Amino acid sequence: MTRIQRSIAACRTGLLLAFGVLLALPAVAQDLQPNFPVALDKKLAARASDVNEVTMNKTMLKFASQFLDGKDKNDAEAQRLIQNLNAIYVRSYEFSEPGQYTPDDLKTIRQQFLGPDWNPMVKVRSKKGEGDTDVYVKMVGNEVKGMFVLDAEPKELDMVYISGSIRPEDLKQLSGNFGIPNINLQKGTTKEAK
Amino acid sequence: MVEFSREPQDPGNDGFDPELESEFEQELRIELQPRPAPEGFADRVLARVDALPRHHPTPWSTRAIRNQRVRGAIAAMLLVTVSIGGYFEHQRQRQIAGEHARQQVLLALRITSATLQDVRNKVDGDNANHENEN
Numbered sequence: 001m002t003r004i005q006r007s008i009a010a011c012r013t014g015l016l017l018a019f020g021v022l023l024a025l026p027a028v029a030q031d032l033q034p035n036f037p038v039a040l041d042k043k044l045a046a047r048a049s050d051v052n053e054v055t056m057n058k059t060m061l062k063f064a065s066q067f068l069d070g071k072d073k074n075d076a077e078a079q080r081l082i083q084n085l086n087a088i089y090v091r092s093y094e095f096s097e098p099g100q101y102t103p104d105d106l107k108t109i110r111q112q113f114l115g116p117d118w119n120p121m122v123k124v125r126s127k128k129g130e131g132d133t134d135v136y137v138k139m140v141g142n143e144v145k146g147m148f149v150l151d152a153e154p155k156e157l158d159m160v161y162i163s164g165s166i167r168p169e170d171l172k173q174l175s176g177n178f179g180i181p182n183i184n185l186q187k188g189t190t191k192e193a194k
Numbered sequence: 195m196v197e198f199s200r201e202p203q204d205p206g207n208d209g210f211d212p213e214l215e216s217e218f219e220q221e222l223r224i225e226l227q228p229r230p231a232p233e234g235f236a237d238r239v240l241a242r243v244d245a246l247p248r249h250h251p252t253p254w255s256t257r258a259i260r261n262q263r264v265r266g267a268i269a270a271m272l273l274v275t276v277s278i279g280g281y282f283e284h285q286r287q288r289q290i291a292g293e294h295a296r297q298q299v300l301l302a303l304r305i306t307s308a309t310l311q312d313v314r315n316k317v318d319g320d321n322a323n324h325e326n327e328n
Contacts, residue, residue, distance in 0.1 A: 054302040055255070056295070064295035078303050078304045094307075113202075124316045133316050151309050158309045175308050 035110075036089040037112045037148070038159055040105055047060035047100040048093035048157075049192070056088045058164075077173065081169070085164035106152055110134060113148055130154070 038057065045051045056064065061082045068075040082088070095101075103113040113120075122135035131153035138146030144166045151158040258264045 014305055014315060019266055037258060052301070052305060054305070056302055060295055061299065063292065064299040067289075067292035067296040068299070074300065081303065088306070089301070090302045090305045092305050108228050122313055122317060125314075130314070133313050149306070149309050149313060151312050158305065158312075159307050160306045162306065171310070174303065174310055 001014070011159065036091075036161055038109050038161070039112075040089050040108060041159075044091070044093050044101060044105070044157060049096040050092075050094035052092035054088065054090040056082075060087045060190075061088065062170065063087055080168055081173065085162060087157075087161070087163040087164075089161040090102070091159040093157045094156075095155045100155075101157055106132065106150070109150060117145070118148075138163075144171075 041053070045053065066081060067081055068079040070076050070079060080156045085187055094101075115132075117138045118136045118141060119139055120134065123134060124133040125159045126132060131151070133152070134148075134150040136148040136150075138148075144162065147160075147166055149158070149160040259268075
């Protein structure tokens with residue numbers, strides 16, 4: 001192999017490496033600052049009578065963490081829970097009457113979590129039309145790197161998307177043990193009472 | 195010139211000679227007669243007045259401001275005041291934003307917690323139904 005051929009080969013390898021890095025960068029950035037995967041949120045918000053939307057990316061979580069009081073029980077738990085998260089997106093819609101979202105809307109939402117990393121963990125379908133529930137978990141290796149919860153009821157639709165490392169004990173901590181056994185969100189309704 | 199006639203007075207009363215007095219008066223009258231000012235006299239006087247340096251007393255504050263060191267000190271003081279004010283305002287804004295972010299995180303976790311609790315209830319209910327069917 002002549003010197004020129006070696007140089008060309010080295011250039012080609014360098015270009016391939018650079019191209020690979022360029023391709024990987026958006027994926028890394030997406031993982032660090034993911035967007036809320038559900039595109040229907042604005043449409044649903046327009047139909048809802050009550051909307052609770054929370055969007056916290058990594059920067060905001062880090063910023064909020066500085067203002068959580070470590071001496072307060074809830075704040076300390078929140079601080080511990082969010083330290084490894086990249087984002088939390090919460091969309092909670094209450095409707096004045098049933099039928100404000102269609103089964104097709106739910107199908108569209110679910111289709112966004114059919115990727116290879118996402119695994120359906122919980123799937124509850126009510127025969128009486130009381131509501132459907134889905135929990136999807138994003139597994140990368142043996143680690144949980146994300147979670148999406150869809151809780152659909154006739155007059156309420158809740159979506160929670162958490163991106164980042166979530167430990168099983170964190171999930172246990174979140175599911176009803178977040179120091180708030182009886183949560184009053186809006187209009188005096190309680191989640192447990194439903 | 196207007197001539198004034200005067201009755202001769204008795205020299206014995208005030209000790210003056212009427213003739214001498216009359217001459218004196220005449221001279222005085224001539225001397226005191228108004229004469230027009232020379233041509234351009236008023237203009238020349240005004241021009242000289244304008245040319246004279248004016249000495250107004252300068253207040254201490256103006257004198258101080260003209261001083262380079264005082265100016266520097268005032269500028270530095272203003273800069274420090276503005277900086278300190280800006281810093282505290284920034285801190286206040288940051289505190290407000292931080293408290294808002296904290297509330298948002300807590301709200302997000304509360305809704306997540308409630309939703310997961312709801313999911314758990316549904317799964318538990320579903321399992322109980324299956325057990326009853328069996």
